[in-house]
Amino acid sequence: MRDDSETMVFIKDKPIAAIVGVGRTKFGELWYDNPEKLLFEAGLNCMQSVDKGIHRKQLEACFFGSFLYQTTNKIGLMSGHMAKELGLNIPISMTEAACASGSSALYNACVALRSGYYDVVLVGGFEKMTDRSSKISDDLMFAADPNEFSAGYTFSGLYATMMARYIHDYGEGKEECNDALAMVASKNHHHAIKNEYAQFRREFTPDAVKRSSLVAHPIRLLHCSPITDGAAALLLTSPEKAKQFTDTPINIVASKQATDSISLYTRDSITSIKATKLAVRAALEEANLSFKDIQMAEVHDCFTIEEIMFLEDSGFYSKGEGWKGVYESFENGKNGKHIMYISENSQLIVNPGGGLKADGHPVGATGVRQIYEAYNQIRAQAGGQQIEGPIETALCHNIGGTGAICNIHILRKG
C-alpha cells in the first residue's frame, strides 16, 4: 500500500469516465421475470434516472455481464436479445467472469471509454438464479477449478476452507474471532433495513448468525450471501460529454482488473486474495489516492470471511488483525445507523445498503449494483440508507470465484 496519504492528494485532470445515471430492479425471488426482462427493466430505470434525459438512440454501445444465464436460464447471445429490446444495431458485448461479471463489463466499458471510441455506453449486469435452486450449487462450481468440484467441494466449501484456515492462523481459540465473522453479517443486515430494493430487511444478531444451520464448517447459513434474482445498470459517458446529461456526474477515477489462478491449491495463501491486493494497489495509484481517502466501500461479502479478507488485503487492517478491528468497530458502533470500521487513523463504512449479504447477490448484477449504491451515496440520494455526512470517494470491490479475478473501481464526486 502507498504510504503518502498525509501528503496532498491530486486527482488526475481527466477521469476515465463519468456516471450519469443508474438503475436497478428489486433483488430477491423474482418468479415472474425472465433475465432479459430484468436487464431491460434495470436499463430502463437507469435511462430514466438521467437528470437531463437521454434517448436510447444516443447509446453507442452496451456492455453486459452475467454468469449462469446459459445453464440456468437456457439462453445465450444476449447481444441479440438486447438489440431486439432496444431496437438498435449497436455493438453489444457480453462478458462472463463468474461473480465479477458485472464489474468486468464495467471494466471493459472503461477501457473502451479511455479510447474515446465510444462516448455514451450502457453497462448492465443480471442474474436469475432462484428458478434453479436445486441445481445452483453445482452450477456455482463453474467458478472454481473442476478438480475441486470432483474432489467434492461446494462453493461454500471452498470459502469454508479459507475461513477455517483464517481462524486457525489468526483466531484459534478466540471466540471474538468467531464473533467478528458473525458481526459482518449482522452489520450488513442492519444496513439493509432501510434499503427498499434489498432481498432481506431484518436484523440478525451475531448470536443468531452463530446459531444458524451449518452449511460447511465453519460457515453457517447466515455467513453466506443468498441466491438472488436481479439486475442493475449504469450509464457511462466520456468526461467531456457528462454535462450534457447531468450537472452532477460522478467520476470513475480508477478502473483496474487483476486475475489469479482459479485453483485454491495453487495459491500462496488462502487467507488473502492476491487479485484484490494487486487491483486495489493499481487502482489507488491510478486515482492518485491513499486507501485512507476512501470513505465508503462496496465490498464483495459473498461470505463474511471475504469482507474481513478485503479489509486486510486493502491495507485498512494489518494481516490477521481484521477480525479484531471488526469486533471492536461493531461493539463501539452497533447503535449507529451505519456501523463504521475504525482503524488506527482511518475510518470506513462498508456496504451501507447491505452488501451481497443482505441486499442480495444476483451474481452478474452485483458488480454493477455496487456502483449504483456508491453513485447514490456520493450524490446523497441513497434514500433510507444514505450515510450521514457527505461521501466524496467510494471504492467498489467485486471478485469472481474464490478470487481468480478482481475488479476495483474508485468513484469520486465530479
Place this chain on the structure above:
Amino acid sequence: MRDDSETMVFIKDKPIAAIVGVGRTKFGELWYDNPEKLLFEAGLNCMQSVDKGIHRKQLEACFFGSFLYQTTNKIGLMSGHMAKELGLNIPISMTEAACASGSSALYNACVALRSGYYDVVLVGGFEKMTDRSSKISDDLMFAADPNEFSAGYTFSGLYATMMARYIHDYGEGKEECNDALAMVASKNHHHAIKNEYAQFRREFTPDAVKRSSLVAHPIRLLHCSPITDGAAALLLTSPEKAKQFTDTPINIVASKQATDSISLYTRDSITSIKATKLAVRAALEEANLSFKDIQMAEVHDCFTIEEIMFLEDSGFYSKGEGWKGVYESFENGKNGKHIMYISENSQLIVNPGGGLKADGHPVGATGVRQIYEAYNQIRAQAGGQQIEGPIETALCHNIGGTGAICNIHILRKG
C-alpha cells in the same frame, strides 16, 4: 455499398492494430483434450509463431471468446483458468456471442488497442462440443429466441426456414439454385483438401451434397457445418509496437460490429442478414476500401445458404443473384486449386482453407481461426491451401446465431 471504388484507395495512416502471430489446434473430435488445454495449446502455438519471439510476461491482457463452455464443459471463469496456465495476473476478458464469440473477443481487443491502453494482447477462441453430441442441438438453441426453441425449432431448422424462403423468392423451380447451394459445400470441402488442420479433408460433389440425408427441409447433412472441437489464437499489438515482433505484421484496418434482433420473426427479411450489411458497410468505410478491393474473404458458412447471403449482403452479387453467381463460378472454376467467385467486375476467393463447412466449426474458435487463415494467406505461408498469386487484403465475416450479431474485420498487408 460505397461506389467510389474506381477512385484511388487510401488507407488511413494508422491501422487499428497489427497481428504479429497466430496459432491454432487441429479441428475435429478431440476426445483427449479439455477446453482450457485447447485454448492454451492454440495460445502457445501463437506465441511460438512470433518471428522475433515473445515472452508471456510481455502480454498485457487477454481477450477470449467461447459459447457453450459452461453447459457443455461445466466450466466457467476462464480468466482464472488462463491466469493459472499463464502464471500471470493480467486482465483477462471472456466474451460470449454465440458463433461470433471469437470475433467478438477480437473486436473488444481492437477497441482496447484503439485506446492505447494496452499494446500487446492475446486473443483466443475455443469450443469443445463433441462430448455433448446428444445434447448439443438443444444447447445450440441458446443462440436463438427461446420462443423459437419452444416452438420446436432446431438451429438447423431456423436456417432451413431462411434457405426455404430464399429458394422460394429467388430460385423456385430452378434446379440450378439447389445446385448452387450444394456447390458452396462442394467448393469448401475442395478447399480443405490440403488443410492439415481441417476436420474433413475429402471431396464431395454437389450431387453428393444433394443426396445426403435430410436434416430440416431443404437443408441436408452436407449443407451444414459440423460439430467440432478446437481453438485458435492471435497475438495483437499496437501498430507502433508491431516491428518489435516481426518485420511483416499484418494490419487490421477495420473492426466493426453490428447487432440485430435475435428473433427471426421480427426481421425485415430472412433472406438477408442486416447485421452483416451494416458491419460490412461500416468496415469498408473505416478501411477506406471498396468491396472490390477484397481479394479473399473468410465467410461464416455455417450453412451453405449463409455464404450465398453474405455474397449478396456484402454487395458482391445483387440480391437474389448470389446463387447464379455461385453456380457459374463453380462451373467455370471447378478444376482450379481454389474456386473463385466472379461477379461483374470483381473476383473473390471465399474460405480458401475450407471454411466452417470443412475446416470445422468449433463455435467460439471460428472467428479467430478465420483471422489465422487470412493472416497466413496474406503472408503467403498458408501451406497447401495457399492461394496462387499475392493476397493484399482479406475480409473476415463471423456472425452469431441467425445473424443477431456480426463482426467484420479487414486485414491488409503492412
